[in-house]
Amino acid sequence: MKTAFIINAAAGRGRTAKVWPVLEQKIRESGFDFKTFFTPGPGRGGEIAAAVQKNGFSRLIAVGGDGTLHEVINAADLSRATVGILPTGTGNDLCRSLGIPVDPLKALEIILSGPVREIDLGSVNSVLFANVAGTGFDADVALQVNSSPLLSRLPGTAAYLCAVFYRLLHFQKYPVRVQVDGVHFAGKILFAAVGNGQYYGGGMQVVPQAQIDDSTLHLCVAGDVSLGDTIRTLPKIFTGDHIKHPKVWCLSGREIEIISDWRIPVHADGEIVTRTPALFTILPRRLKIIAPNS
Numbered sequence: 001m002k003t004a005f006i007i008n009a010a011a012g013r014g015r016t017a018k019v020w021p022v023l024e025q026k027i028r029e030s031g032f033d034f035k036t037f038f039t040p041g042p043g044r045g046g047e048i049a050a051a052v053q054k055n056g057f058s059r060l061i062a063v064g065g066d067g068t069l070h071e072v073i074n075a076a077d078l079s080r081a082t083v084g085i086l087p088t089g090t091g092n093d094l095c096r097s098l099g100i101p102v103d104p105l106k107a108l109e110i111i112l113s114g115p116v117r118e119i120d121l122g123s124v125n126s127v128l129f130a131n132v133a134g135t136g137f138d139a140d141v142a143l144q145v146n147s148s149p150l151l152s153r154l155p156g157t158a159a160y161l162c163a164v165f166y167r168l169l170h171f172q173k174y175p176v177r178v179q180v181d182g183v184h185f186a187g188k189i190l191f192a193a194v195g196n197g198q199y200y201g202g203g204m205q206v207v208p209q210a211q212i213d214d215s216t217l218h219l220c221v222a223g224d225v226s227l228g229d230t231i232r233t234l235p236k237i238f239t240g241d242h243i244k245h246p247k248v249w250c251l252s253g254r255e256i257e258i259i260s261d262w263r264i265p266v267h268a269d270g271e272i273v274t275r276t277p278a279l280f281t282i283l284p285r286r287l288k289i290i291a292p293n294s
Contacts, residue, residue: 001082003034004057006048006072008089011064016088019104020063023086026105030112034061039068046075053077061111061290065089066131070269073121073287074128084111084290090159090202091270094131097197097212098291111290119212121286122196122268124278129268130287132200132207135258135276136174136191137222139267140167141201164201164234173224176260176276180219181253190222190230194256194280198240200270208240209250215284216252223247256280 005027009017027034037052039045049060049072060076061084062069069085076083085107087095092102098119101107122129141163173188193200195207195218210218225233225247236242243250256279258266263275 001059002057003032003059003061004049004052005034005036005061005063005086006039006045006052006068007036008039008045008062008064008068010042011068011089016064019088023063023104023108026108027112032112039071043071045071049076049081053081058082059084059290061086063088066091066094066269067271069094069130070128070271073130078287082116082288082290086111091200093199093202094197094269096199096203097131097210098289100291110292114290115292116288117213117291117293118285119287119289119291120196120215121283122194122217122280123283124194124266124268124280125274127268127273128283128286129196131197131269132193132195132210133266133268133273133280134191134193135176135264135266135278136189137167137171138191138193138200138206139265139272140171142267142270143265143272159202161201168227168230174260174262174264176258176264178219178221178259179257180251181255183251183253185221185249188224190225192222192258193220194218195220196282204237205240206237206242207250208243209252213285215282216254217256217280217282219251219253219256221249221251223249254282 037048045068059082062072063086086104087102124133175188178185193206195210198210207218207220259277265272266274266278
């Protein structure tokens with residue numbers, strides 16, 4: 001099986017460029033047969049994945065963050081691919097749900113030993129996501145993190161937290177209509193997070209009930225929560241205890257629809273990919289990924 005390492009050297013605020021030579025040396029010392037391919041720019045990992053597949057590479061290892069893997073899974077023919085991830089990015093949250101160490105050297109041991117499991121993928125308006133998608137405040141934060149030159153100098157969790165507190169002062173809650181397998185909700189929301197995995201933002205356990213291979217999407221909605229309440233509750237998102245708040249509710253289903261009279265940005269794996277109306281669906285066992293067994 002031919003293996004391609006698809007390297008996003010800009011991922012992780014430049015961390016990837018620094019750590020890749022060490023990783024590459026370890027791979028060569030192991031005798032592993034591989035080739036390296038550097039992405040030519042932001043958002044270009046997908047075209048590399050598609051190109052190397054045409055040249056017979058069926059094992060595609062994303063070296064970067066959740067965004068790099070997001071590009072790969074949306075461009076590759078997943079019926080003919082096994083993917084992997086070396087976490088050198090900003091958040092590396094999918095690894096947390098998969099039980100992959102966020103230390104890239106330790107994660108490399110898993111890539112080299114090669115255990116493969118099948119996991120679900122989500123889809124929002126036909127864009128695939130492996131981890132978490134959503135709209136509202138979390139999409140606003142993702143946009144801030146990805147576009148701010150100042151935040152680009154900070155490590156993952158710190159960048160997300162700075163963006164959170166900045167956007168709290170400027171965010172407008174939007175009225176939405178949500179439907180989950182026939183169950184309806186309508187009202188203003190702070191955010192609506194749809195989880196295949198549990199984490200985003202560098203370890204925030206936003207959808208604690210999510211399991212990455214249970215053939216179900218899991219929704220966490222924070223309603224019209226006041227600013228003071230949001231600030232008090234925010235630390236609890238790292239343990240998942242925010243779902244105990246009376247204005248936070250959770251549902252699970254195979255299809256989730258979020259509609260608004262506003263065209264609200266929607267993120268998938270931390271990348272802004274579409275706007276409402278947004279239809280989220282589950283794709284069971286769609287991705288073969290190198291990861292420890294559940």
